[in-house]
Amino acid sequence: MRVAVIGGGIAGAELIRVAAPCPLQFTLIEPKKQVEMQALYPEYLGGVARLQDLAAPLKPFCEKVGAVHVQERALRLEDNTVICEKSEVEFDYAVVATGAAQNYFGIKGVENTFSINTLEETKKARRYVEDNYPERIMIMGSGLTGVEAASILAESMDASIYIIEARERVLPQFSPQTSDLVEKALSKKGVNILTSTQVAEVKKDCIIFTDSSSLDCDMAIWTAGIKPTPFIQSLDLPKKNGWILVDDHLNAKANIFAIGDCAWVEIDGKLATKTGLEAERQASYLARHFRNMIKGRTFEKYSVRASTDSQVALISLGADCAVGVVGKTCIGVPTRLIYSLKSWIDKSFIKRFK
Numbered sequence: 001m002r003v004a005v006i007g008g009g010i011a012g013a014e015l016i017r018v019a020a021p022c023p024l025q026f027t028l029i030e031p032k033k034q035v036e037m038q039a040l041y042p043e044y045l046g047g048v049a050r051l052q053d054l055a056a057p058l059k060p061f062c063e064k065v066g067a068v069h070v071q072e073r074a075l076r077l078e079d080n081t082v083i084c085e086k087s088e089v090e091f092d093y094a095v096v097a098t099g100a101a102q103n104y105f106g107i108k109g110v111e112n113t114f115s116i117n118t119l120e121e122t123k124k125a126r127r128y129v130e131d132n133y134p135e136r137i138m139i140m141g142s143g144l145t146g147v148e149a150a151s152i153l154a155e156s157m158d159a160s161i162y163i164i165e166a167r168e169r170v171l172p173q174f175s176p177q178t179s180d181l182v183e184k185a186l187s188k189k190g191v192n193i194l195t196s197t198q199v200a201e202v203k204k205d206c207i208i209f210t211d212s213s214s215l216d217c218d219m220a221i222w223t224a225g226i227k228p229t230p231f232i233q234s235l236d237l238p239k240k241n242g243w244i245l246v247d248d249h250l251n252a253k254a255n256i257f258a259i260g261d262c263a264w265v266e267i268d269g270k271l272a273t274k275t276g277l278e279a280e281r282q283a284s285y286l287a288r289h290f291r292n293m294i295k296g297r298t299f300e301k302y303s304v305r306a307s308t309d310s311q312v313a314l315i316s317l318g319a320d321c322a323v324g325v326v327g328k329t330c331i332g333v334p335t336r337l338i339y340s341l342k343s344w345i346d347k348s349f350i351k352r353f354k
Ligand SMILES: Cc1cc2nc3c(=O)[nH]c(=O)nc-3n(C[C@H](O)[C@H](O)[C@H](O)COP(=O)(O)OP(=O)(O)OC[C@H]3O[C@@H](n4cnc5c(N)ncnc54)[C@H](O)[C@@H]3O)c2cc1C
Pocket: 006, 007, 008, 009, 010, 011, 012, 029, 030, 031, 032, 037, 038, 039, 040, 041, 042, 072, 073, 074, 075, 097, 098, 099, 100, 116, 117, 118, 144, 145, 229, 231, 259, 260, 261, 262, 274, 275, 276, 277, 278, 279, 314
């Protein structure tokens, strides 16, 4: 059986790694040369993580596990064929794992800001920091990415760091206790926190807010929100809010599955978060599902671990400091041990592909 995996990020690459060795013929369609670990981008931005910590080449990995790497972008699906930029890949099963795109919410000037959603963009931001020594850095959005970026920059640079959040507290998707603990940690590092503050426009050297006030800045970084990619939007598959809607076996339609950020995974009232943790678990589940299918066995449904109403996360707050969150419980000490655990998890993910 031929399985086409579209997207070689955390979900797609992990699926192939866990499934091997098996009689399925995997083809990984991924335009990048390497699998990358986004969780380490804030540390790369702060000059703490090295490139080799956060990426591993896909070619030797695919050779090792007997998969074929088509280094191209998938353009569309036609019957049982993935149409790529230069070639076509026929499949018996397809898995869509193409992640998400940065959402700029149509705010004027935001597309011209820095982003740390991809490695290329993160490298660009890091180069700007090294070459220009910005003195006032505005980070817009206080989800995991914004909070981690603010912490590491406050620690590694002699600059005024601001974090701007439209809602009433940082990390609004987490419990109030977690937000409180993280706000205290950020303030201790000297980060200026502006909550209930909405960006109306970003200009070259200042940010204008919806109440017409403004703040000068030397560098603006956008971290607020993700949305489905144009590829996902173009697919003729069931959707929920633009994401691929899957059933409780991560199946979207007939022989097409979807995992990771591009999928809307809502099972037994639990909506999966768009996190590396969930992407990895969904990949492992599907790998086992394929093995069972070959043997003609039925398989239990997927069980969501990190859901929007019960988050599971390790949040790094600079080098040597992190907090753990499980549901409403936020574990703030020992910060150094939690940081070591997060760092080990993030780095060992990439090592698996080397
Ligand atoms: C800065 C940052 C920090 C984060 N920190 C954490 C954290 O600490 N903990 C955590 O759990 N989660 C974290 N996340 C979220 C986590 O990284 C994502 O949830 C996870 O990467 C999703 O995996 P994925 O495989 O679905 O998507 P991705 O890892 O984004 O991979 C998608 C892949 O698909 C490829 N692709 C896209 N379009 C196409 C196409 N048309 N054809 C072929 N290939 C295509 C892309 O090139 C990419 O390689 C963070 C995210 C960011 C941006």
